[in-house]
Structures are given as C-alpha cells and as structure tokens.
Amino acid sequence: MKILNQQPIEEHRIALEPFYLPQANEIDLALAAYHEQLPLLLKGPTGCGKTRFMRYLAWRLGLPLVTVSCHDDLSTSDLIGRYLVRGMEAVWVDGPLTLAVRHGAICYLDEIVEARKDTTVVIHPLADDRRELPVEKLGVLYAAPPEFMLAVSYNPGYQSVLKDLKPSTRQRFVSLTFDYPPPELETRIVKQEGRIAEDLAASLVKLATMTRSLKESGLAEGASTRLLIQAARLLQHGLDIRTACRAGIIESLTDDPELLGAMEEMVQSIF
Amino acid sequence: MDLHAQKQAFLQLVSPSLPNEWEVEEVMEALAGVSEDRRRILLSHVPTIWPISHTLCLSYLAQGAMEERSCPPELMPEWVRQILSSYEHGGLRGAREFMADIEANFLDPLRGRACIDLEEVRGRMVPYLRGVSGLPLDLIADGRNSLWTDTRTIFVPGQLHLFADRADNLLFFRFLIVLQWGFIAAGTYRIRPRRGDFALVAERYGVTAEGGGISDYLACFPDPQRAGEALLLFESGNVARDLGRELPGLFRSVRPLWLRLLDRYRGRGGTGRQWLLDRLQEVVSMAESPGGRDDSGKRPGGGQARLAGFAEFHDALSGRCREEDRELLRLLLGVPDFTAAAKRLEQAREEDRELFISLLAGILPKNPSGESDGEKGGTGGKEADSITLPQGRATGEREEAVGLSLLAEVELPPELAAVKGRIETDLGEVPVSYIQSAAGLAGPGRTLAGAAGKDDQRLAVDSSFVYDEWDFRRAGYRKDWCAVIERELPSQRTGFVPLTLQKYRGLIIRMRRQFEMLRTTYRFARRRRYGDDIDFDAMVDAIGDRQAGLAPTDRLFIRLMRDQRDIATLFLVDMSNSTEGWIGQLIKEALVLLCEVMEVTGDRYGVYGFSGMRRSRCDLYHVKHLDEAHGDDVRRRIGAIGPREYTRMGPPVRHLTRRLLETDARMRLLIILTDGKPEDYDGYADSYAIEDTRKALIEARGSGIHAFCVTVDQKAHEYLAHMFGQGNYIFVNRIESLPLRMAEFYRSLTS
Ligand SMILES: Nc1ncnc2c1ncn2[C@@H]1O[C@H](COP(=O)(O)OP(=O)(O)OP(=O)(O)O)[C@@H](O)[C@H]1O
C-alpha cells in the first residue's frame, strides 16, 4: 500500500506578502495562539477580511495554508482522506486536514457552521491539548507537529438557529472577532485593493456605513468591504459611480423594494 | 416695454402671418398688465401654438395673462402641453373650457400627482434617514403641518408640494428632513451658552435666564420662538457645510430647486426679504465651497464662542424681516421647539446614565471594598469574562480611578462602548459620578443578592405559577415575586378572521409555497446501506479499502432524505393597552397569517397573549397550545385578542420558557411580538423593567431556548439591543408590513 502525495504541500505556500491592514491586536493574538499551539476561531460578518487575514498569518509564519470551504455535503473522508484505486493498487490520498497535520501547515475551515455536526467532530481531538488526528483507515494516529495550526471561521450574523456552533466545538478555540474596519482603515483598504482615489474610497465607505445601520430595519447584513472593492473595480472600466454602486453593492444586499429605494437615495446623496 | 414695441415683438414671433389688428390689440393690452418675466414666458410658447391655431394662441395669451397669480412659471410648459392636447381632443371649445378654470382643470389634478404624501414615502424615507444619520430617528407627520424635531423624531408636514414635478418634491422633502438631522448632528440643540452670552442678552433685553441651557437662553429674547428660528438660520451655514461634505450628491441636486424656490420670493417684498433670501441662499452655496473645516461648530458647549454675534444677528433679522417673510424661513428650516428638544435630550441622557451604570456595574468585579486579594476567578458577570480588573485596593477615590482607567483601556462590550460614546458626545466626558454609582452598585451587589431570599413581601398566591423577578438595583432576585395566571380568551365569532384571510389571500398562497419548502428540505444522505442511487465516492472508497486489505464497507448508497426539523415554537403576543387600534389590528392579522403558513411547515407551535396589572396578576391568555390543532376555535380566539392592561414582560417569558422546557423538541424557539417597552403599574418601568426582561431572556437562552423579538415600537429603541441582545430582534418600520415580516422572520430563523 502506498501513500500518494498528489497534492504537494508546497502549492499551499504563500510566496508574496498579502496586503493586510490590521484592525486591532488580531495579529499579536494569533501569533500568541500559534506559539501556545491553540486553535483559532475567526468570527465576523461576511467580507470583512477573515480569509485575507489567514493568508497574511500563513505568510507571516512561513507556513502553507490549506483552506477548506465547508458545505453540508462535506464528509469526514473529504477532510481526512480516502483510498483510491490506481491501476490494480489501492492508494491513499490525504484529505486537506491530514495533509496539513502531516506537514505542519495551517488548516483553515471556512464557514464551519455550514458543515454537518457529525463532520465537525473530527476536529475535536485536534483542537484540544491532545493535538492528534486518528486516521482509522490507515490505522495510524498522527500527532500534530508544533507548527500545525487549526483555524475555523464563522459568521454569527445569520440568524438561523439551525446554524449555530455547538458549545463543545466553540469552547476549544481562541476567538478573534472581526468587524468592518474603522472608516479610515477601510478607506485605505478600498483604495489599495480597488485601485481608486482616496476620496472616492472614503465615499464608498460612507455608503457602506449607512447601509450597516439598516440592520434593524430589515437588512440582513450591510455592505461588506468586499462589495466596496467590487464596486471600485467596476469603476476601472469607465462605469459611472452610481451604476457601479447599484450593481456592485446595493442590488447584492436585498430584494426589498423599499430598502433598495432607501439605499438608492443614499447613493444619490453621496455621489 | 411700451405697447407698440410689445406688439412689434409679437408680430415678429408670428411672422410671416399677419393677424387681425383688433384681435392683437386686445391681447396686447392684457399682456401689458403682467410682469416682464411672465410676459417673456408667455410669449416663449407662441411659436409652438400659433401654427396650430391662431385663435387658440390668442386665447392662450389672454388667459395666461389673467392667471399670472395662480400658475407658477415652472408649470407653464406643462399647462401649454395640456392646452394643446385638449385642443386635439375637443377642438377650440375644448381647449377654451380647459383654460377657463386653471385651478380645477390643471392645478388640482397636478397636485394630486406631484404631491408627496409622507405616508407613501415613509417606508423608504425612514431607512434612508436612519442609514444616513446612523441614529434611530423617526419620521412623523406633524399635526400642525410644520417641520421640527425633538432630536429623536423629526416631525414633518404630512404633504409636500412645492414643485410641479414629483421627483423634485421628493428630493426636496428628503433634503428638508436631512437638514433637520443636520441641526441635531451639529449639536444646535445641545449648545451650552457661556456666561458671557447670558450677560449680553441680559444687558440687551433686561431679562435674566432661569437656567443654563439653550432654551433658557432663548427665553431671554423678546420672542423666544422667533429667536429659535433666528438661531437655526444663524447656524444653518455651518450645518450645511458639514452636511455638504457628507452628502455632496444631495446638495448638488437640490441646489437648483432651492434657488428656484427662493427666486419665487425675490423681486417682491422689501430689502428685508432680500437680506433673508441671501442668507438662505448661503445654505446651498456654503456647502459648495470646500473651505477649511470649522470645528468650532462640532463640539457643543466645548468652550467655543458659538453664540458670539448671535444677538446682533437676531436683532438684524427682527429689524429687517416682516412676519410674512418668515414664512419662508419656517418652511425651509422649520419651526424649532428648543424646550421639547431639551426635555427629550434630558430624558435620553437619563436613560443613558441608567444604562451605563447598570452595564458597567455588570462588568465590574463584585468585590466588596476593603477586601484584598479576595477571589481570583469566578467573579464578574458571565458576559464579561474577558475583562479582568486590578483587584483589591479599592478605596473611594482609587476605585474611581480604576473605573476611569478601565474605561480608557479595556475593550468594552459593544453596548457599553456605544452608550459611553453617546455620553461623551453629549457631555464631553463620562461624569465621575456615573462610575461611582456603578462601582457602588457592583460592590454591595453580592451581599444584597444573598439576602434576596429573605424578601418579606413574597407573594401569597397558591393557585397560579409563581416566578422570581430580577431587581437590577441590587443585582438580585426578588423571590416568588410574580404570579402568572393562565386564562382563556372568549372564543368570539367575528368577521375578523375571514376578512383577514380574504385580504391576504394572495400573500397566503405565496407564503404557503415558500413555507412548504421549509418542510421539504431534502438532502442526499450518503453512505447508506440501501438507497436510490449508488454512492460513487463510497464505492471507490470500498474498492480502495479492499485492495488495501481492509474490510470494505457495505454502505454504498445514496438516499434522498427529508430533514427532520423537530422545532417547537411559542409566540408570545403583547396585549397591553398601547396596542389599541391600528397596531393591535395588524398584530392580529399577523397572527392569522402566521398560523395559516405555520401549518404547512409541520413545525409545532403555540400562541399566547399577555397583559396584566401588578405583580400579583400577570395574565397569560391561551390562543393555541403547542400541540393543539389549528382550527376555527384558534381562529376565533385570535379574533378575540384585544388591548388590555400593562406589559410586564418578564413573568410570561419565564412561564413560556418553562413550558418549552417541558417539550422534547430538539430546537425550541420563543418569539415575542411587542409594540414597546415593558411596563407595569407598580413601578415595573424603565431600567427595572428592561433589566428584568433582559434577565428573563438570558435565563431562557441559558436553558437552551432561542428567544427573539419582533417589535413595532415607534419610539426610542436604543434599549432594544440591550434588552433582547444584538441580532435577536427585528424592528418593523412600516407596521403595515408586519404580517409579512413576521412570517418571513420565522422562515429566516429556521432555514
Ligand atoms: N484588513 C484588511 N486588509 C486588507 N484587505 C482587506 C482587509 N479586510 C478586508 N480586506 C479586503 O476585503 C476582501 C474580503 O475579505 P475576505 O475575503 O477576507 O472576507 P471574509 O471575512 O473571509 O468573508 P467571508 O466570510 O464572506 O468569506 C479581501 O479580498 C480584501 O481585499
């Protein structure tokens, strides 16, 4: 029997420094957690920089980053690995989690609440002080090297009670709370990532801030940094600002005609 | 222009045709009586009408000259358009009839179309205002049709019709509202006059102020109301500059309208009016000039001489402007009520103070002073486990210092940070007394909590269900404090339910379909022993396993399975007397709709109403028990729901929590529908009521129940996030949308 390394870990290494502006002390916290071999839980609304932060952290620590986007069809084999048949031979292929454990990489499970609860339990032994991964099929117990780090993310904003993290899962992590960055910072991010002028970026951020105060009026979530960057990108192609905001931001937030109307008026008031 | 020249100009316009001398003469005389501007506008349409009918054109001029007063210039093109179209349909006679009564045939219908009715646009105006301001402001149509604000609510005329075009009216309406917010944001209502300001007005008008606030200051002027209006005008430049920086697009598009409106008033009235118009013109032109930021306007009462020059300004305005000139000022900047604003601000300040103290007390370690190195862990509220304070050393002043540095350094829970921010904008900094009170509350809290059991006012009720109540002032429960009595609603036969079902027929069909999808969430279950299809992944795994010498699994199939929902939900409906009328009606409609669509989900649900008076009688009305079948009885009981007494929210929440715990559902939900703050007759009000309700909800969550709230409170709602917890409530702006929003809320919670 042989173990197939068809997914070399090197592919997951991040060569260039990702652009990341810290919001608060999240880098220090994450580095401390890393050195203490504690797993990370990233909470925050969509598009506020969680994924970007993980890329930055991986680069900073010089570790490969293995990312898994969770969904409700994700099985334990998808995480741990499975046998495949090659010719007349059975070969084992590591799943992303095993890959990261064996090579001492960071494994990042994005949107963990989307995975079924029976799947998420496989991370339990890795996420406490045992730091080990039993692979039953192989009959081995991998002990995670000190470099290995587990990180998961989730968005507490979605109100569905069916998608909540179990306390037994949640209480294994060091939590980093992300939110939309403060205006000056967000402006710099939008300016840099969207390649637009500073004052325009500031106006986009102003619009986003306005939409974010609509939560109680029925908007599930306000405009994320990601949407702002998206609108900024549209501008590069000569679209006018109002169109870019409409298509790039507002229409992506809701279908409710009144809220759309209100936000359209915000756009017209700002630009 | 003399008659001759005018005639020549006209003939020039219609050349080469040569109209009858005497006909032209008559019209020219009529035209001679109107203003220059008007004549120009009237004549400008001649080339359009003349070729169609000479007679029509002459009638138009004669009529148009007569209607100078009634038809505003910007409506002229539309008037001409309609004249021509009535000519097309009814000939000369039709057109003349149309022109004869400009009020009835032209202006009225136009008003109907162009006029903005607040109720029509409120649904998008309120979110707009809230988004733009970041404040939970409200918009209400003012009874006297004037524009003003008490800093929490902006009161506006129920209708606005200043321009011929609806879009222009809407834009202008929005701008007027934003200006009102501008005054709130700039702190105009929070200006604290300095001693010198008071001395100056005392000297000028011989009146000494009775207090130190802005309304006391204005009261020293000969006419406080006019002085308030003058102050708005005085401030308007700075306010507009700030707003213009925030919302350049709005200013850009409103500028022509604003100027057009001012132009209507120009040319008439004396120099005083011109002076006022020039000031008002600055409102939209100030915003244009980028200019250096004038920060003196930013900090209310921040020592800057914000009122310097106001008294002179006021006198200049009073000296120049006549009463009718002020109409325009009131229309545009509003009719301020500084006393009402002061009252509202004071109230908000008090609410913030209480909230701040109770929140801060909640995170301060409950360490009686003097006791050093007492306990290391286990202290401090649950919500605050991330905050550790230097312990011990807490004697009087030090304690304060600890509190203050805590505020500066420690990351505060978001709610506390928000109140702190509000207090700082209001007062400059958090008063030390607030922190002292919080420390006081946190210190003895524990001892009192321990003593709570000895409460001698226990309730002597044996029948019903008895619950404790949380007293935040001593951070302890009052034992067996409230009695919940379950009652039946009379099952009345009324037309209400059938009518509602009829009214929402379309919506119910649509919602039923959507709710059906909730029930039928199928998913593919992989790796089953039997099923509808081969699980290819499992197959590959199994082959691989066998090749590797492991025992292969026999779970090789995919099966389509329906997700087990297993949800039990109780709806708790506010039946207090504030729900009288419209609100109560819609709450009931919402329940009717909800029950109809809940039936399709197959989820278990119950409905209860509550209201009562005093702690000895918290009535809980049964509408539908959890597993009771939905039917005519339930519908009739919904029909019988009506406004009753007070809103003591803690006890029914505790009672239904208990009910939910008795069920074996995997997911338990409690959804409260209310229209305002909890309140009861016997002192259950404000912070006490909010804190008890909050505690009851925390208890519910602690036992695994998901508790949410839907509120239609039209007034203040800073307290909502605190009471229900961030993300655990929705606020329904437009009460008419309650039935729909309520059902959608349930859907989003459980999908
Ligand atoms: N602090 C930051 N520094 C640099 N870029 C940022 C920062 N925050 C957000 N961004 C930008 O915002 C975009 C969206 O962020 P990201 O994809 O990390 O969001 P996310 O939190 O992972 O969202 P989701 O939960 O939807 O996956 C990034 O592509 C990046 O351009």
Ligand SMILES: [Mg+2]
């Ligand atoms: Mg992401």
